[in-house]
Amino acid sequence: MSMNKIHTKLKDNACIVFPPPPSRFTLAEWHLQNKFRNRICFDQQTLADSVNAECERITEEIAERTLTNKLDTDHKLHEKLTDIKFVGDEIRIQRKEVVMEVDALLVYMERIKHSLDNLKQNAEVICKKCLICREGRLGIDLCHDEIEDDLKKEIDVIQGAQNMLRRALEMANEQVRRLRSTIYFMDRDLENKDNVLKIDETNCSLKHTSMHLSMYHGFAPLDSSTITLEEWSLYTQENLDNAAKEINSARQLRSYIEILLTQAIEDLKEQYDLTNAAFTKRIEEIKETKMKLEIQHAEIVRQANEMTRTITRLEISIAEKEGFMALAHTRLGNRCQRAGVELCKDMVELSLSNEVSELRGNLSRLQHMIAEAQASLRYLLKTQIQLEEDINIKTNTLKIDEVDCMTLRQAMDYHAY
Template identity: 25%
Template sequence: MEFLGTTQNASYCGPRKTCSFNEPLDVQAPVMQECYQPYYLPGYRYLNTWRPSLFHKVSTAQICPEEGATCQGVQKPPTILPSLRAGLFCRYSPHDWDRSHEMQMRGAEASRLWAGRLIGDSMRLMQDKDQLTHQMQEGTCRNLGQRLSDIGFWKSELNYELERLLNENRGLDAIRKRLECAADEVNCPLQVALECLYHREKRIGIDLVHDNVEKNLIQEVDLLKCCQEQMRKLAQRIEIQMRDNRDAQHALERDLEDKNSAQFIDEKCFNLRNTSDCISFFHGVEKVDGTISVPETWAKFSNDNIRHSQNMRANSIRLQEEAKNLFETLSDQMWKQFTNTNLAFNARISEVTDVKNKLQMQLAKVSKREASQDRCPLCHTLTFLPWSQQHLAMLSAHPCH
């Protein structure tokens, strides 16, 4: 219970001490802090740490009425104080009141200063972060622009290489069709040569001779079959090369499709702004590493595809040149053999014609001689034998002898 006109921090409410006017007063100075405490109002936290100076001075100078000396112990205040004395025992002095308000003002000023500093620091932090964000966005935009430039470069290279590879495939396919068609067309002269050999087997007797015509026909048949085999083998090689070209074409198309997808994504990211619509926040997406390559291996992959396609095109060009040379070589050989066979036929025909003419002339002479009717000189009988045979008959078996 607290008595009227007293305070709990009064000297007589504390431990027992001697009352003396010569002892120095132990007044605790108020403690001031410049930091702001959010749970206490500035100035009110330290009001209970100091005591009123006026009441302390009056209470320490009391004289005991009974003993006429200074009180050595704690005196209990009277229950009812006179009105005049109650005015002297007030809690605080004007100086305390001024100091309290001064402390409140200082606390408010300190809080205001700390709030101003905090606002300034916040503004500087916001400006720094905004500037840093702006710089990072500019750097990201530059990187995205460079990335789009690289993707565009490799896309153009892939498109150019793919177009050249498709042209080589079309040319190679045309050469293959020409080879197959030429191999099929060789069947006609081959069939003619075999037909000639078959018909020449119908010769009779001494005319069944292994002459130069038959040799050339056999050479022509062998040459035509060899030409067919060479053209078909080359067509098979071209077919294998076209399959390899299609593999390279598939790799280029797949790489080009990936480049188109990456370019679409990067263009969308490049065109994003802070005021763009439908922007969402994905927490932790920067920590996800879904890449499988670095820029060096990424560029090397496309470069390897282009180099593989170039090698396939070089092989296709070599096959086309080989096919053209084969066409020229086989054409010359077949034409030369065809000419030799025709010359052999002409020579053989001329020989046969000469022999035939001679035989016909001889046959005509013989027939003329047989037509003349001569008589035997011994018996004057008719004989139709030639003179050579007539003499033999006369000498051997004629009945007239």
């Protein structure tokens, strides 16, 4: 019964666990433990001092390196800005020369176009008009002469000059296109360099204490550059070299065009003078021939008038001789009325017979002469008409060559286009 009561009480009350009694150390162990703790504290203090010193050294070193790197970067940024500004100035100077060459070539192209228009609408048209006008010559004057050869040759020279100028115009147009292409690439290069200049100037103005700085937490590398410095320099230098090459080509082309225009003008003027000389020579020849024809015409007119007077005198002479013939016949008829032995051939009869015979012979000669004179007069009048036609032909030719053609040719203007 007592046992059950004890058991019940333990069951009803909380259990209390008592720890085991602590270990017991010796005094030596206590002193050793204290020395060990002191040793550990000293070592930790020494290590901490070393770490602090190393941290301070590394901090100062990193700060110095950081500042050095920043200063070096700033220096390189300033150098890059200087390089970009220098290269940009070089490109602008070269671009200005390219633009000047474009303007100069455009002026030369206008000169070529003006010369082409003048040759096509003035010189060539005038030469062709002269050829057409000379088709209006008449008769024997419508011949193939030196003027026609020189006019055709002048047209060939004009057309040859036009072909050369057209080729020069095409070359100039192509050169202008290449120069403008060079300007385009230089403008793009300048635009890129101006953009870089703004970016790097902004970078130069930034400090580590500036506002709105940000850290990059992306995965792509910040250094996305794929062009090397050598490639960058080579690209710009190629632009400058190409611009210099195109400028040199443009200047050579302008010199060629200047020489071409000068030579074309000289050739055209030379042929123009030759054609004018042929006109002058031919005009003088026609004038001389016309003057000779006029002299001959005057002489023919004089001879025709003289022949007319001669025929008149012959007719008068024949009329007079017919009176003498009638007189002799009347006398012979009257003497036939003699009677008997009185009807004899006396000296009067013989004289009258001889007179009648001689008058008949003389009348026959006079009639023959008047026939010849009339035939000669007809030939003279025919020759006079032919001479008048020839003179009119020469007058028409002179009008065409001296008045029409030479007046037209005065409008031909060859000058330094």
